[in-house]
Amino acid sequence: MATRAETAVLTAFALETRRVIARRAPLGLGFALVVAAVAGLLELAYYPARLSMLLTAFGAEVVLGVLGILSTRHEALRRHVIPITVAATLGIALCMTVYAARVGASGDALAFALIIFLTGVALLCPWGARGQVPLAVGTAGSYLAALAAGVRSDLPLPYGILAVAGGGVTSVLGTVFLELHRQAIFQQRALLERNRDQQMATLYEVSRTVTSTLELQQVLRLVCQTVLSALGFEHLWLFWREAPERALRGLLAGRTDDQVTLTEVTGDPAGWEPFLHLGSHDVPSLVEPSVEERAALSGPCALPSLVLRLPLRFQSELVGIILADVGNEGRVLTAHFLDLAATLGNSAAMAIATARLYTLVVQQQAELQRLSNRRLDVVEEGMRRMSRELHDGTCQALMAIKLELALLERRLGSDVGALRASVRDIGAQVLDVMHGVRQMSHLLHPPVLDDFGALAAIESTAAKYREASGLEVRVECADSGMRFVPAVELLLFRVFQEALTNVVKHAGARRVTVRFAREESGVVLEIADDGAGFDAHAYFRTPPPSAGLGLLSIRERVAHFGGRLAVLSRPGDGTRIVVRVPAEPVSTTRVAAAG
Known part of the structure; x- marks a missing residue:
């Protein structure tokens, strides 16, 4: 896996180098043309008669430079940008050398121009040894060819050769070290980007995981599991409150491979209160619990001598605290690590607070449901009793009145017909009322x-x-x-x-x-x-x-x-x-x- 990652980084670095060369090709080739132009102006100042040869040589150099720049802009030739730029640059150096050989210019001036040419291009075009070595060898070879063609120097011959060769070697070494430096910076940047991507993926996974459920006990398990996995700890202690006014509760979480075991911490919750005030109140920090604080936990749940305190704060409330075992000798905690821990703590605090609120809502809903059920039971029982009372009490009383009226009607004489009719009408009304009461009784509870x-x-x-x-x-x-x-x-x-x-x-x-x-x-x-x-x-x-x-x-x-x-x-x-x-x-x- 490491070899594959290193290969990917080297491939990306090579692509980055080609992009840099493509951007800097006009600058590098332009510098080469400037060196040739300055050298030509100096030559013209002392030897005006060589103007036509200077123009011919400089014209060829400009053509080579323009062709090199245009080639680097072509998409199909972009992958060959380094050899194209090296070839154009070397072509400019060869034009300078050919000019010196044709007109019999000073070999010392040629050596001086080539040395500036080599060192300057090496700084502007970071193509590494694969580009600088051919350029240095080709430039040195052209200088030797010029000497063989009759170019003479005022200094002894070995001086010029050693100067050009030394300039070539120095430019190669400078290019090599520059490439190593660039490669180290690129790898560091890639590592930072990879760490950032991993942290973002971890944070996304943590947020997705801890918000996948609203059950408080499952949220607590997921919080312990994700914090242990994301931060690379083996043990942690989680203390939280189920409600702001309730006592602390504690869990000890341990990780073995991919398995996480949870153990409820026993003891006096009042003795755990100082854990909330260890170290900084708002950011993760390394703290050393005191003897009294460590004495609050004993047995398998005992605290180590050095822990990472991770506050779980949601809005303005400290909903809990995580104490992670960092080992007796501690570990180097970078700023990026602490930032990741702080973000994990915020996600965990939000998940715990949400789960607590959900638990409270469920409890209140259950209580409301219980009261509603009780109300329905009371209403139904009242209707049942009312129906029974109407049927067994009121209807029976009305029936007794009806019988009494019937008895009264029989006792009345024949000479009281009007009174008998009134009694009969009252009986009919009582019977109607009795039917209405019985119907109401049946509607209430048949x-x-x-x-x-x-x-x-x-x-x-x-x-x-x-x-x-x-x-x-x-x-x-x-x-x-x-x-x-x-x-x-x-x-x-x-x-x-x-x-x-x-x-x-x-x-x-x-x-x-x-x-x-x-x-x-x-x-x-x-x-x-x-x-x-x-x-x-x-x-x-x-x-x-x-x-x-x-x-x-x-x-x-x-x-x-x-x-x-x-x-x-x-x-x-x-x-x-x-x-x-x-x-x-x-x-x-x-x-x-x-x-």
């Missing part, structure tokens, strides 16, 4: 519901609605003997009762179809009418001020049993209410026992 189940109660209520309002109510069920526990049967009856009341009050329907069926997951009650319909989505999203609690009450009742309510309706298209409740059918004996 006895048939307890005795024969929801289906029988629904059919009985449907028959009364057909008789009273002329509404066609049809009940469909494949299994007429299907029974459920009393609580589920009461729920189904209340849903039907509320739906039918809404149909009579608001829908203006002529027909209502009630389907009662079993599914693998429970029981299904469907109520469909052909009435006016309404916008169900708008109703539940923003209930109108005139809306009662009918459908909302149904939804609450169904949710109490873990069921689902679907209301499908559009204006002018009727309404269909579908209720699914998880329930298993039971026998009549079990229903009676449950009741």
Whole structure:
């Protein structure tokens, strides 16, 4: 893996070098032309008669320089930018040498110009030894060829040769060291970029991991696992509060290979409070716990002598603290490492705070559900008692009055016909009141519901609605003997009762179809009418001020049993209410026992 990474870095460095040469080719070739031009001007100043030869040589040098620059701009030749630039530069040096040999110029001046030429180009074009060695060898060879062609020097011949050769060697060495320096900088930059990418990937993975669940215990495990893995620690201690006013709790996390084990820290939570105030309050820092602080934890949970304190702060609250074992001798913690640790701490603090809030919401929701269930139970029990009282008390009293009136009517003589008619009218009124009270009793809690189940109660209520309002109510069920526990049967009856009341009050329907069926997951009650319909989505999203609690009450009742309510309706298209409740059918004996 390391060899592959090094090869990738070297390949990237070679590409970077070609890009640099392509950018600097005009500068390097321009420098070579400037050296040739300056040398030519000096030559012209002392030897005006050589103007035509100077122009010819300089013209050839310019052509070579322009061709080299244009070639480096061509996309197809970009991969050969180094040999092209070296060839153009060497061509300029050869033109200078040929000119000196043709006109018999000074060999000392030629050597001086070539030395400046070699060293300057080596600095401007960092092509390394593979570019500078051919240029130095070619330049030195052209100088030797000029000497062989008759160019003479005022200094002894070895001086010029040694000067040009030394300039070539020096330029090669300078180029080599420059390339090594550039390569080291490039590798360091690549390492920093790779570390940055790894840290970004780690932070993304940590954020994704710790926010993948809202269960507090799972979040705590994920926080320990990700911090141990991302920072390379073997052990850490996590202290946190389940709520701001509660006592601290602690976990000891250990990592072996890819396995993380968690152990709950036991002891006096009050003794752990000083851990929150170790070191800096806002940034990760290396701290040495005192003897008293280390004494708060003993046995397998004992703290080492040196730990990394990682505060878990969310907004202005310190939700917890992580103490990581860095070893007795410590370790070098760079600024990048501490920044990564701080970012991990922020992510962990946010995840723990969110999980705590979620736990609180779940607890409050459960409490609200318990109170709602209790309220429903109280309401149903009150309605049951009221129904029983109306049936057993009020109806019996009215029946006694009716009997007394009948007895009084028989005792009256034949000469009191008017009084007898009044008594008969009072008896009829008492009978009407008795029927109304009995009907109210059945609406509150029909006895048939307890005795024969929801289906029988629904059919009985449907028959009364057909008789009273002329509404066609049809009940469909494949299994007429299907029974459920009393609580589920009461729920189904209340849903039907509320739906039918809404149909009579608001829908203006002529027909209502009630389907009662079993599914693998429970029981299904469907109520469909052909009435006016309404916008169900708008109703539940923003209930109108005139809306009662009918459908909302149904939804609450169904949710109490873990069921689902679907209301499908559009204006002018009727309404269909579908209720699914998880329930298993039971026998009549079990229903009676449950009741």
